[in-house]
Amino acid sequence: MRAVVADGAGGPDVLTIVERPVPQPKPGEILVRVKAAGVNRPDVLQRQGGYPPPPGAPDILGLEIAGEVVAAGPNASRFQPGASVMALVAGGGYAEYAVVHETNALPVPPSLSMEEAGAIPETYFTVWTNVFERGRLLPGETFLVHGGTSGIGTTAIQLAKAFGSTVIATAGNREKCDACAKLGADHAINYRDTDFVAAVKEATGGHGADVILDMVGGDYIPRNYEAAAQDGRIVQIAFLKGSKVELDFRRLMLKRLTHTGSTLRARSVTEKAAIARALEEKVWPLLAQGRCKPVIDSTFALEDVAKAHARMDGGEHIGKIVLRV
Numbered sequence: 086m087r088a089v090v091a092d093g094a095g096g097p098d099v100l101t102i103v104e105r106p107v108p109q110p111k112p113g114e115i116l117v118r119v120k121a122a123g124v125n126r127p128d129v130l131q132r133q134g135g136y137p138p139p140p141g142a143p144d145i146l147g148l149e150i151a152g153e154v155v156a157a158g159p160n161a162s163r164f165q166p167g168a169s170v171m172a173l174v175a176g177g178g179y180a181e182y183a184v185v186h187e188t189n190a191l192p193v194p195p196s197l198s199m200e201e202a203g204a205i206p207e208t209y210f211t212v213w214t215n216v217f218e219r220g221r222l223l224p225g226e227t228f229l230v231h232g233g234t235s236g237i238g239t240t241a242i243q244l245a246k247a248f249g250s251t252v253i254a255t256a257g258n259r260e261k262c263d264a265c266a267k268l269g270a271d272h273a274i275n276y277r278d279t280d281f282v283a284a285v286k287e288a289t290g291g292h293g294a295d296v297i298l299d300m301v302g303g304d305y306i307p308r309n310y311e312a313a314a315q316d317g318r319i320v321q322i323a324f325l326k327g328s329k330v331e332l333d334f335r336r337l338m339l340k341r342l343t344h345t346g347s348t349l350r351a352r353s354v355t356e357k358a359a360i361a362r363a364l365e366e367k368v369w370p371l372l373a374q375g376r377c378k379p380v381i382d383s384t385f386a387l388e389d390v391a392k393a394h395a396r397m398d399g400g401e402h403i404g405k406i407v408l409r410v
Contacts, residue, residue, distance in 0.1 A: 088145045088180035089390050094134025097394035108184045110158030115187050120152040121203025122178040124393050124406040138176045139351045147178020151202035161187045169193040173206040188358035194373045204379040204405035208240040210360050220296040220320045224249030229294035231255045231301050233265040234403040242268045243377035255281050264403050285312040303327040310336040321346030380404030
């Protein structure tokens, strides 16, 4: 089968298509003929040499897939050959075939194309576990998401609105702010020309944001403390501006803040299965009803994977970038 690996660490040009054996499903696993694979920021970090695969994961890039089940390993009985599934994988998504434990796969709603399905797992698993489980976002609360037009951001806006929260999003230009508003954000802040702390306080009448989802880090961390409400929850999922910062923690004490965070890739099959069950129960009906839907920025053939990564590196995308396999 064809698969994509990084030949060294660097820019999109290090991505190489190689021939690899088709993986064989182990007990509890299914073999999927991949039709679409989402491109995500962790893929870029892996390409750059900063995010190696966890033990046991292949060096093939790709964390989410959609496709057709073609075989099942021993004790795997949930999906029959021919079933359309999407799945979260620890690696191996940029390939013609991938294996995944059946508990980490979900059925593709009939209303979605394969490209749309391939854009769902990584962002939906991430948003659900961080915003609704760790962040405990409730209906009626105010939610602030940075990077509102990223794959994570577009997903977070839609889900937070669907579950009854007020949504504030930050983005880097007027076009992106307009895109956030179209997705349901009640307020969209252009962080390049507006202080998001002041804007959040103004939008909430001084209350602040009850939950903040941040992938920026750096100097955003103390500013998030200022923008947060009393008893606010800040959830960290990445550090685009760096993970080291000088910080006065008195604000955390005075506001009784919770600052937490998580990664997804290295979690166990069992932990990911629990997230999958919650998504199927709480979110899959919303997908079936069309109340939320992945935003597709662009699609590229597997042979054009370097162009797909260049698109992500450029930072102008709105929503997900997807590979057609």
